[in-house]
Amino acid sequence: MALKHKGGEPVPDAKKRKRVGFTKIDPGIEANECIKVFLVKNQDEVGDRSSFCIDPVDLNQFFGEDGKIYGYKGLKIDIWLSIVSFHGYAEITFESASDGGKGITDLKTALQNIFGESLIEKTDFLESFSRESQCIRTVLSDGAVVRSVPLMGDETSETHVDAEVSAVEVIRMNLLSMPVGLLYSRLIPLVLLLVEGGSPIDIADPRWEIYFVVKKTREKSGDYSIKLLGFAAVYQFYHYPDSTRLRISQILVLPQYQGKGYGRLLLESVNFVAVSENVYDVTFEEPSEYLQHLRTCIDTLHLLSFEPLKLAINSAISSLKEGNPSKKTSKLLSGPPPRMTEIVRQKLKINKKQFLRCWEVLIYVNLDPKDKKCMDNFKTSVSDRVRSDILDKDSENNGKRLIEVPNDYGHDMTFVVFQSNADEEVDDQNGSLASDQSRTQEEQLNQLVDKQMKDIIEIAKKVSSFDNKQ
Numbered sequence: 497m498a499l500k501h502k503g504g505e506p507v508p509d510a511k512k513r514k515r516v517g518f519t520k521i522d523p524g525i526e527a528n529e530c531i532k533v534f535l536v537k538n539q540d541e542v543g544d545r546s547s548f549c550i551d552p553v554d555l556n557q558f559f560g561e562d563g564k565i566y567g568y569k570g571l572k573i574d575i576w577l578s579i580v581s582f583h584g585y586a587e588i589t590f591e592s593a594s595d596g597g598k599g600i601t602d603l604k605t606a607l608q609n610i611f612g613e614s615l616i617e618k619t620d621f622l623e624s625f626s627r628e629s630q631c632i633r634t635v636l637s638d639g640a641v642v643r644s645v646p647l648m649g650d651e652t653s654e655t656h657v658d659a660e661v662s663a664v665e666v667i668r669m670n671l672l673s674m675p676v677g678l679l680y681s682r683l684i685p686l687v688l689l690l691v692e693g694g695s696p697i698d699i700a701d702p703r704w705e706i707y708f709v710v711k712k713t714r715e716k717s718g719d720y721s722i723k724l725l726g727f728a729a730v731y732q733f734y735h736y737p738d739s740t741r742l743r744i745s746q747i748l749v750l751p752q753y754q755g756k757g758y759g760r761l762l763l764e765s766v767n768f769v770a771v772s773e774n775v776y777d778v779t780f781e782e783p784s785e786y787l788q789h790l791r792t793c794i795d796t797l798h799l800l801s802f803e804p805l806k807l808a809i810n811s812a813i814s815s816l817k818e819g820n821p822s823k824k825t826s827k828l829l830s831g832p833p834p835r836m837t838e839i840v841r842q843k844l845k846i847n848k849k850q851f852l853r854c855w856e857v858l859i860y861v862n863l864d865p866k867d868k869k870c871m872d873n874f875k876t877s878v879s880d881r882v883r884s885d886i887l888d889k890d891s892e893n894n895g896k897r898l899i900e901v902p903n904d905y906g907h908d909m910t911f912v913v914f915q916s917n918a919d920e921e922v923d924d925q926n927g928s929l930a931s932d933q934s935r936t937q938e939e940q941l942n943q944l945v946d947k948q949m950k951d952i953i954e955i956a957k958k959v960s961s962f963d964n965k966q
């Protein structure tokens with residue numbers, strides 16, 4: 497870590513600090529504003545601010561309660577993280593430092609809380625590119641290759657001209673192995689920076705496994721190099737009486753390689769292991785909204801080509817074609833038959849909750865968009881399902897209802913809790929409260945139905961585009 501004080505003046509000692517007269521209390525600077533993190537692959541990129549800069553979830557969380565750094569004027573912190581050895585180097589520059597009433601933030605400690613031991617001095621860092629050029633290859637050489645996908649055409653364009661064969665591989669390893677644990681500990685800063693709510697896992701627990709996705713390039717000389725693209729940490733839970741559940745707890749694809757199918761490959765690989773080792777099922781630990789979207793796309797694809805399910809899907813489609821939405825006596829579209837839920841878990845390792853999420857997408861992709869009656873019936877059935885989900889919750893919660901409504905500010909959802917209480921409605925003299933409340937509830941429900949329809953259509957589109965590529 498290098499602390500550069502612009503103008504060459506030393507950082508003032510405590511005595512001098514007392515004499516500095518501040519007219520107002522130091523407002524501080526948000527960590528998000530003055531810290532930049534670059535991912536670099538060679539010495540030349542270090543110090544070049546046009547290098548690949550990441551967009552961390554929230555750097556403020558590592559700096560006190562208000563996320564601010566105090567005591568510095570003109571502070572700039574550039575962190576250079578090597579994607580060769582995953583070491584880091586912090587270059588800190590500022591015009592002056594003095595206590596403006598809130599102290600002087602100890603930057604070294606704060607940065608060590610994020611980057612830990614992987615933060616090293618500049619010379620050491622620059623040397624690490626050649627010294628540790630084979631570190632990923634060495635650590636992963638003992639791993640089991642779960643999947644190997646050859647790369648062709650454009651995908652190899654960034655490789656060396658002498659490159660003969662390139663492939664993307666997923667390699668599975670136990671985190672208890674010392675070199676693997678060490679490599680993971682160097683990846684922790686990326687987890688903290690890029691996975692919302694991410695925290696280090698306990699590498700001393702033998703039930704943790706890690707799946708690395710790498711690009712392997714074999715040179716004409718016969719030698720090969722390996723580049724790390726991402727990883728997934730998976731916990732093997734015991735499931736009574738003699739089975740295991742796989743839980744994907746942390747998945748990260750390095751930002752410059754995202755959106756190229758590597759996340760999907762990691763998830764498919766975990767699924768492949770789950771099926772071949774006949775575990776109970778695969779679950780996710782608090783998946784982000786985007787990861788959940790990806791998971792539903794992947795599972796829906798598997799379900800679409802799952803022969804035993806075809807009859808159930810066709811029969812659901814027939815009931816939508818024939819159904820009359822004005823007859824409220826029977827549901828147009830019920831969930832999948834319970835027997836299928838069990839078969840899907842046994843054969844595809846998709847659990848019941850996730851299967852239910854995919855079910856409506858499975859139906860939707862099989863509908864004829866020109867069949868208006870069928871499409872209308874589908875929307876009615878989604879609406880019925882949303883309403884019954886909420887009513888079920890309602891009866892469980894003594895009239896308190898929690899519903900998720902979309903907002904205008906992006907992907908995050910807003911949750912609304914409301915209480916439906918018959919007495920309250922009677923007490924309302926004009927009945928206006930009750931009618932206002934039910935109007936609001938109706939609007940919220942409609943919004944929720946629209947949001948769910950939008951999600952179904954989006955996933956269906958994605959799945960159809962994948963299906964055509966395969």
Ligand SMILES: CC(=O)SCCNC(=O)CCNC(=O)[C@H](O)C(C)(C)COP(=O)(O)OP(=O)(O)OC[C@H]1O[C@@H](n2cnc3c(N)ncnc32)[C@H](O)[C@@H]1OP(=O)(O)O
Binds near residue numbers: 744754755761782
């Ligand atoms: C339990 C937890 O860990 S929760 C936290 C999850 N992790 C994070 O949030 C960390 C930051 N995010 C990431 O690391 C990544 O975005 C991940 C892991 C979530 C997803 O990995 P990615 O490699 O980006 O996913 P992948 O490329 O497979 O799919 C993403 C997109 O690429 C598209 N895609 C997938 N394969 C291909 C392909 N072969 N060609 C073109 N596009 C493709 C997908 O359709 C998807 O597009 P969409 O966003 O329009 O739906």
